[in-house]
Amino acid sequence: MSVTREEVAKIASLARIRMADAELDRMVPELNGILDWVEQLGEVDTAGVEPMTAVIPNTLRLRDDVVDADPHTAGGRRDDVLANAPAAEHGFFGVPKVIE
Amino acid sequence: MTDFTQLGVKQIRDGVAGGDFTAREVAEAFNAAVAEAAELNAFIVTTPDHALAAADATDAKRAKGEELGKMGGVPIGMKDLFATKGVQTTAASHILEGFEPEYESTVSQNLWDAGAGMLGKLNLDQFAMGSSNETSYFGNVNSPWKKDGTNAAMSPGGSSGGSSSAVAARIAPAATGTDTGGSIRQPAAFTGICGIKPTYGRCSRWGVVAFASSLDQAGPMARSVEDCAIMLEAMAGFDPKDATSLDMPVPNWEAALSADLKGKKVGIPREYRMDGTDEEILKSWEQGKEWLRDAGAEIVDVSLPHTKYALPAYYIVAPAEASSNLARYDGVRYGLRELPEGAGLQDMYAATRAAGFGDEVKRRILIGTYVLSAGFYDAYYTQAQKIRTLVARDFEQGFTQCDVILAPTTPTASFPLGSLNEDPLTMYLNDVFAVPASLAGLPAMSVPAMLNSDGLPLGLQLVGKPFDEQGVLNAGLAIQNRANFNAQPEKWW
Numbered sequence: 001m002s003v004t005r006e007e008v009a010k011i012a013s014l015a016r017i018r019m020a021d022a023e024l025d026r027m028v029p030e031l032n033g034i035l036d037w038v039e040q041l042g043e044v045d046t047a048g049v050e051p052m053t054a055v056i057p058n059t060l061r062l063r064d065d066v067v068d069a070d071p072h073t074a075g076g077r078r079d080d081v082l083a084n085a086p087a088a089e090h091g092f093f094g095v096p097k098v099i100e
Numbered sequence: 101m102t103d104f105t106q107l108g109v110k111q112i113r114d115g116v117a118g119g120d121f122t123a124r125e126v127a128e129a130f131n132a133a134v135a136e137a138a139e140l141n142a143f144i145v146t147t148p149d150h151a152l153a154a155a156d157a158t159d160a161k162r163a164k165g166e167e168l169g170k171m172g173g174v175p176i177g178m179k180d181l182f183a184t185k186g187v188q189t190t191a192a193s194h195i196l197e198g199f200e201p202e203y204e205s206t207v208s209q210n211l212w213d214a215g216a217g218m219l220g221k222l223n224l225d226q227f228a229m230g231s232s233n234e235t236s237y238f239g240n241v242n243s244p245w246k247k248d249g250t251n252a253a254m255s256p257g258g259s260s261g262g263s264s265s266a267v268a269a270r271i272a273p274a275a276t277g278t279d280t281g282g283s284i285r286q287p288a289a290f291t292g293i294c295g296i297k298p299t300y301g302r303c304s305r306w307g308v309v310a311f312a313s314s315l316d317q318a319g320p321m322a323r324s325v326e327d328c329a330i331m332l333e334a335m336a337g338f339d340p341k342d343a344t345s346l347d348m349p350v351p352n353w354e355a356a357l358s359a360d361l362k363g364k365k366v367g368i369p370r371e372y373r374m375d376g377t378d379e380e381i382l383k384s385w386e387q388g389k390e391w392l393r394d395a396g397a398e399i400v401d402v403s404l405p406h407t408k409y410a411l412p413a414y415y416i417v418a419p420a421e422a423s424s425n426l427a428r429y430d431g432v433r434y435g436l437r438e439l440p441e442g443a444g445l446q447d448m449y450a451a452t453r454a455a456g457f458g459d460e461v462k463r464r465i466l467i468g469t470y471v472l473s474a475g476f477y478d479a480y481y482t483q484a485q486k487i488r489t490l491v492a493r494d495f496e497q498g499f500t501q502c503d504v505i506l507a508p509t510t511p512t513a514s515f516p517l518g519s520l521n522e523d524p525l526t527m528y529l530n531d532v533f534a535v536p537a538s539l540a541g542l543p544a545m546s547v548p549a550m551l552n553s554d555g556l557p558l559g560l561q562l563v564g565k566p567f568d569e570q571g572v573l574n575a576g577l578a579i580q581n582r583a584n585f586n587a588q589p590e591k592w593w
Binding site: 003008011012013014015016017018019027030031033034035037038040041042044046049050051052053054055056058060061063070073077080081083084085086087093095096097098 | 199200201202203299300301314315340341343344346347406408409412413415416423427430431432433434435436437439443444445446447448449450451453454457462463465466467469470473479480482483484485486487488489490492523524525539540541566
């Protein structure tokens, strides 16, 4: 299977990466090279094989049923959360206008 | 006077504890060596004050007769993929340039708690995507090694290339690395040092910039097997903040080290004898068998039939996870923001990510987005995950016949920077021997074996059963004791 220039442009748009024409031209053969190569996976008979979900058997834990059990992931850290924001205003993340 | 930069982790820890020298003397020596080595470009930022403060704390503890910790007095390099509070953390990307985390990663905190100090943040391939350290936004890292008779800049491997370069150049006694598909083992092999990736889940991923979460594992890189054992003990441990962290006690790997392999079986996977593998690599593999036999082990043939499919499966699974993980870089919450004149929110995302990610990162995001998209998901992603099951099953079968597997770490020695980046696929093939153990979540280590005829280091890889880091370290020690690898790059920087 190979991808066309239009398809790569579509994928780039889905991935929210702006791409100039020259970059797309370069990317198309590179992606096709990689996709051609992974194509060999199709020759493996995987009938009845379960796709891997966890590499090492592990059970999910429940955290302690207390408010703010872990201070790192609890609330009350607004300023820390905003500290690296490119545009923080009034205690919120600032973004360009999204409604007309 | 002792040249402190020649000392490893164990020697420093024991020397400081025994009062042979102070931690401050050691930190000062390494800070000076780091400052002199700017040409290696191994560090993105240096943190000499951090190293000195930790050293002073250790010296003060000793004066009071307190416990110094497993890494007491040892200054280390920190791969710039670990979040360090108040110290720029970039993943070698433009999009995170200037990002100063408000928190400390669990692994780095564990190391500071064990008495280590930080010399600086080490360069790497951008978001740990690369095998040569040529994808960093902050420039290539140079290996301290040169091919005999040439002056070409050589690759330190990747993605933990700043780590491997710094340890091999003796500007850090040890460094952290992370391994998603070989990023600890391949650079260790290229630079003549040791590096171990533990069982998936041993080291917490909390605060490690995510690449492919089902594969990412942190581990130590140092000059000896003993030093790796000590540092891994300090790094590992259960962390409730990482849902995939192993809730198991950390064994005392250092104390249980033994190079006596009597009664052990070492498996030689026949499928690792691939076309295109360098003759000298094959020779080093033969030599490795001899060494392990000499240590008392029995050498047995094993078969891992799906080996050839591991690498292509990895290049679906890892980009798929990366495309999801890297969706968080949006120019809103942290990092770079590109806001063209009059741009709306969607344009801002696209412009920010276009300016903030390098080519290799974009390539992998696009591949990942494609293989996860409707209509292709089953053919690519589900099929790759099924093959991952088969690769893991191969190892399970193999380990019914042996205790540890011996293989080359890489198909070739290091190569000149710029020589392989024409075609992404050629670069990917570097990790052909490293990726299968990653897909199966197994502990795996690279140990230096010898120099090739060009004067470049070659490494041997040991892969163990889940949770059996000890078996890997012990076989590594048996090789180390026989290889007597003590070559050092000649200082040119």
